[in-house]
Amino acid sequence: MIKTPPFPMLRIQLGEDDQQHRYRVLSESALSLVEGKTKSWETLTRTGSFWHPEYGRFQITHDVLRKLIENFDSGTYGQDVFIDVGHKPENGSAGEILKLRLDGNKLRALIEWSPLGIDAVRNKGFSYFSVDYTENFVDNENRNEHGPLLFGAGLVVRPHVKNLDRVVLAESDTGPLSIHERLARQLSQTDGNTTMWKELLKAMRKALAEKKLGENLQTQFVQLAEKMLEGIKDEAKAKLIISSVQSGAIQLSEEFEKAGKGGSFTIKLDEDFAGLSDPDSGGTGDNKDKPKTLSESDVKRILKEAADAETEKARQLQETRDNKKKVLTEAIEGAEGLDDSVKGSLKKELSELITPEMSDDQIKALAEREIKHANEQATARKLSEMGFPVNTPAGRVQVSNASASEATRLQSLQHEQLRGTSAYLNGEIRLAEDKKLPLFAKEVLKVFDAQFGDKITNAVRTLSEGGPTNMNHVDLPVGFQREVIREALSDLNVLQLVSTFVDPSATVATQIPYEERQTGGVRHDGIVFERGSIPKAGVRQRMHTAYINAVKLAIDVSNEVMHFSKSAGINWDAWARNLASASRLMREILCRRIANEMQRAADAYQAQAKADETVTLDGGVYKTDEFPIVREKRVFDLQGNQIGDAMNPIKVTDNGNGLTAYDGSDKQPAGTYYAIASYNLGYVVLVSEKGQAKSAAGTVKISYSYATNVKKVDSDVPADTKKEVHLNNLIQAIGSRKAILSGERFVQPNFLLMSPTLNDTCTNAEQFTFQARRDGSDTSNDGDLTRVKAIPAFGTNAPGIDLGDERILMGQRGVTSYTVAKPWMMSEPVEARDEHGNLTGAKESYGEEYNAIDTPPALYGRFTSVLFYSFSNR
Known part of the structure; x- marks a missing residue:
């Protein structure tokens, strides 16, 4: 029994035992799944040209749909493809897509429904699909491009692509199909080459009727237009063809009228279009000797003249439209404060709205309105990135810089007290000056200050004026959190070796930009003879997806730190000790992750x-x-x-x-x-x-x-060789790896990374003694290694790094990326207890930072390393 939706409908018994001779009958009403069945064919999307406020104008063509099917069938995505409810895959799967097919101008999918999906359609009103696809999928393994690929689809109430079939949970195809006559007529209005232009043909017939052409002649010319429209998909071409036939028909009619040849005519629709003839030319009467025909050359001439006239008209129309678009382009290009990408998006969007009838003033007014709107959006986006809650601005947006000045004031008050602590005097905290602070640290602090502007202002007031004590206040002082970030990033030397980004808008993942050099295929030093193919070379901008992870660290905070009532009441020594501990742990974690990621990338190459x-x-x-x-x-x-x-x-x-x-x-x-x-x-x-x-x-x-991708050097000193001389082999190994990077991979290495122990070992090489020192290999006044083979040397300052005391990492800076999505922030403290559950007079809190540390696989070859180990002890 076919189960129907909750409205009156004919129920038809279909036998389950003879699938071969089973038929489905479709009427205008929807069918639903047989009880126990979980599969159905549904429409996901259709062809067309659409506008989206975020993505702009995009087109879904037959070629796109065919490529979606091809990539689905070949398993390009590398996983099963699912649907969800409301584009929320985290809530579970509504069904799995088993097959795809092209049905006219629609992409259809065979879906294995889950209870979640069936419930969403039957009981919650999710009636349409919204597809999730990309126009050019790039796999994350080999970085190959595969063209359009379907990621999945979401059940929605308001799809962006309109005029879709509703999701009806109709059971899957099981045999021949009989279609109700009225439904067949409805379907025929959406498919085919000529019915696609039904309204244009209808308008043409009306125009011919107004010119007093008989119905028979109207029909013949419409049939001629239909024949010429076969295979035409472009609307502009279709309009030109119909307009040409219409003008030709009117001119032919006028030619016959001038010649005094009234009556009805027949159009011969052969391959060469022979012309027009009179079916009654062989009859009797006054017209017996006057055949109502035109020569083939006359017909072709008249149609050609009509086509030429339409072509010229179209050319003039296009020229006018181009001139109007030029006015628009000049108006947008002259706008201040918009970046090139926004300008390009505006030009593309507004050019679709320009008509030849618009005046220049109207176009300029339209451009000014949209430019103003774009500026408001840019301001709102910038405020959001800075952490301000943004609603649609009703008036003019003004950004106050109060939080920045207040943050500077808070920092000054804190540093004044911290410089007198033992932690500062012992070098456990640096309190670096702002001018010596890395730019990346400043950017992270800027985001933090914007998010906690009110708390920073209150902290300044409390410290400078000695505000009242609030015993109910349990927030960790905002100044302490800010100083942890500042202190950790000010002494993180490894940040000089990576690309750093601040991306507050990132949620699950972030995009890392990188450049990929193209040198392959350049033959004969770029010399190309006449009509020869030109090789491609240069730099391509690529994007690598890195996933955000949360770094969390629990800290035991004393009540002295929590007591934020007035300057005199704070134990600044305890404050400084906690600051030194928290910032050191944060710094060590980041240094270890970054160094290990760079070594892993180097080792993964080949x-x-x-x-x-x-x-x-x-x-x-x-x-x-x-x-x-x-x-x-x-x-x-x-x-x-x-x-x-x-x-x-x-x-x-x-x-x-x-x-x-x-x-x-x-x-x-x-x-x-x-x-x-x-x-x-x-x-x-x-x-x-x-x-x-x-x-x-x-x-x-x-x-x-x-x-x-490594050079191994035995650290064992031969019996007949001095240690200082033997260590020259280590320096020479660095030079050989540098030669490979620069000579074979066209990469100029600009850093060495090693442990302080190995750094000291290198300085004992003979060539670093004063007499034998070579240019490009230097030590500092303190004896630390600064350069080897003109490559700057950096030391690691964190325990547990894979480099150990055996490895020297070499490569190009900025290959690995460190992106901060959420700066280091502390949670609300709770009372600390010992292992017996007793209170300890302290608070427990944890800090967290959302970040991504990753290296695009295409850049692994920009690293290499040297391994200095004992062969005998291994």
Whole structure:
């Protein structure tokens, strides 16, 4: 039994036992799923040209739909394609798209519905689809372009693309289809080449009737136009054809009238269009010897003249329209305060509205109105990025700089007191001057100040005037949070090696811009002979998607820090100690993440895979045959869901059983885990859930990737060689890797990154002694390494970095990116308790920063490294 919607309708029994001879009958009413059935064919979208306030003018063509189907069938997306409710995939799947097909001008999908989707359609009124697709999908593995691809679709109430079929949950195609006559007529109005221009043909018939052409002649000329419209998709061309036929028909009629040849005529619609003839030319009477015909050349001439006239008219119309658009372009280009992208969007949007009939003043007025609107949007967007809540401005928007000045005042009051603390005198906090603060730190602080302007103002008032104590106040002082950011970023040297961005609008992910150099295919030094193909070279701007993660750190804060009543009442020594601790931890976490990401990127370049290598215990560790091991990369969203597959995965088995990596949380179930003791030397250990060494149950096998983008140098000093002389090999290895980067990869390295220990080791090389020192290799007055082979050297200042004391990382600055979406902020403190649950007179709080640290895979080759290790001890 076909289950119907809740309105009266004929119920038809269809047998389930004979699918081969089963028929579906469609009327004008909708069908719904048979009880227990979960599949149906539905319309996702259709062809057309549409305008969107965010994306501007876009077109969905048959070619786009066909490419969507092609990429779907070939599995280009790399995952199943689902629909959701209201474009909220986090609420679950409403169904899975199983198949796609092109049905006339519509994209149809076979959907396996979930209970969520069926409920949304039947009970909540979600009646249409809104598709989520891209015009050019670029995969995140090889960065190949694949053209239009369907990500999914959302059930909506108000779709952007109108005139879609409603979602009716009609059961899927199971056999031949009979269509009601009236429904067939309705369908025929939306398909076909000639019915597409039905209204234009109707207008043409009306115009011919007004010229007193008989119905028979009107029909013949309409048939002629239909024949000429076959295969025509462009509306402008269709209008030109119809206008030409209409003008030709009128001229032919006038020619016959002038010749005194009245009556009816027949149009011969052969391939060459022979002309017009009179069906009664062989009859009797006065017209017996006057055949009502025109020669073929006459007909062609008249039609050509009509077509030429229409073409000239169209040319003049286009010329007028171009002149009008020029007025618009000049008005927009002259606008101040708009960037080029906004100007380009305005020109594209408004040009669609320009008509030849508009005066220049009308066009300028339209441009001025839209320019004003664009400026208001730009102002609102800027305010939003700065953290201000923005509603649609009713009047003129004015941005006050009070928060910036108040922040400077707060900073001055705090620094005045902090400079007298032991933490400052001992060098635990820097309190750097603003002019020495990195630009990135200033940008992050600007966002923080904008978001907490009111609290900053109150803090200034409290510190400078000694405001009343508010014992109910539990917020961590805003000045403390601000100083943690400032102190951490002012002493983070590794930031000089990466691209830094502040993107307050980022939510789940952010886009990292980078440049990709194109040099392949340039033959014969760019010399091209006449009519030869010109090779492409240059720089392409690319975007890499990096996912935002939350970095969180819990801090125990004393009540002295919380007591923010007046200047004299604050224990500034305790304040400074907490500041030094929080900023140091934040700095170390960021330094470790950035350094490890750069080393992982360097090792991933041209890495080689090794599968199921059997390893034995040696000195408490399992040593891989090849090393260094490439750190595995897994990308996660904010909820901890993995995005895509792991890159350079590591797999360890014990007696055939796969082991999980030890995470150090002490919360993993009891069992055996693996940990990488040294990526540089290829050391793997087996541990318990508490991190304690554990024996294997059987044979241990490891699958991993090892780095080839590295130069290995033995640190063992031969018996007949001085240590200072032997260390020259390390300096020479740096030079050889520099030559590879610059000579083979066309990359000029501009940094070295290593531990302070390895930095000191390098300075002991013979060429750094005063007599033998070579140009381009220098030490500072304190003896620290500053340059090797004219490459600036940087030291790491955080524990637990993969570089260890064996690795020197080399490459180009700005390849890895660090993007801050939400600056470091502290949570509301709660009372701290000891392990017995007793209060400790302190508060517990945690800070968090939302950021993304990533390297576009296309740029991995801009890094390389040197491994300085003991061959005998390994």
